Amino acid sequence: MSVEYWAPDRSLEGQTVVLIGGGPSHAEIDLALLKGHRFAAINSGCRKVRPIATAKDILYFTDNSWCEQHGDLIEGWPGPVICANRHSKNRLGDRIRCIDINDLTARIGGLSHHVQASSGHILSCLLQLMGAARLILTGFDCRVVDGRTHGHNDYNSLNDLPVFEGQFMPGWQALALLLDIEIINATPGSAIPCFPFRSLEDCLTWRPMGEAPYDGSPIRSRETDYPYREKVVVWTGRPERFWGAADGNDLVLYRPMEWMPA
Structure with missing residues (x-):
């Protein structure tokens, strides 16, 4: 068959x-x-x-x-x-x-x-x-x-x-x-x-660099050990977890970040 x-x-x-x-x-x-x-x-x-x-x-x-x-x-x-x-x-x-x-x-x-x-x-x-x-x-x-x-x-x-x-x-x-x-x-x-x-x-724990907003506003991040990819993420108030927003992806991201204005 x-x-x-x-x-x-x-x-x-x-x-x-x-x-x-x-x-x-x-x-x-x-x-x-x-x-x-x-x-x-x-x-x-x-x-x-x-x-x-x-x-x-x-x-x-x-x-x-x-x-x-x-x-x-x-x-x-x-x-x-x-x-x-x-x-x-x-x-x-x-x-x-x-x-x-x-x-x-x-x-x-x-x-x-x-x-x-x-x-x-x-x-x-x-x-x-x-x-x-x-x-x-x-x-x-x-x-x-x-x-x-x-x-x-x-x-x-x-x-x-x-x-x-x-x-x-x-x-x-x-x-x-x-x-x-x-x-x-x-x-x-x-x-x-x-x-x-x-x-x-x-591998699965965030170690944020710098400070992030606490008001839930979007921020743009650059993954410091993978510098060619950018995503917009939403600050959740918990420094170990950020949820993707730019691509409709609801997965947690996994790498250290640098904060930049959205």
Whole structure:
């Protein structure tokens, strides 16, 4: 049966997206810190973040076997569910969106065994095509911690270690060169060395520079570590959170700011 593939839209234009992986550190992800920020969960990593997921947060999976075993997680997810498996698409129909993995690989310009090294690799490439400007990796340990390869109980196998070293690592090294998107690794102790390390709290917390108005009037900001993008934001009275207004985007912004007249 033929599949109608979904063409990735630009709904994440200029946004920061947190990727929720399933490594051992996944169990320690702070939901209170993550709440209100855009994220995309991979496979069973969605279970932990489901209580704070919104209609704009993505669930992604690649394997049909995972889909068959965890239909409840798919049905209960409030946002878009995206896969790269035609069998899952044929079975679930309009409930999920299916991407053409070969087209994705061609558009990224990489080798299939790099772009498709894991669901995390595929999702990173997809989010770039959807316009995201910055990715934050959480739960991407790519190593064994206290005898565990995952932070949830759906599967856990020490046989994954050769896959980490022989497949995942070369894939990340290639994507670090291929992707134009900014990628930050916020996974404590991650074995992936290709991206800058920062804590998740540091990535998601504002540190305003200067003073902002308290009357709710619009102000124009320049993101000091990404100086080529400007947005108009509205001061909310809380120095850690500012909401986009110029582009109709209701996502929080994530970088330090300098205040200028609107």
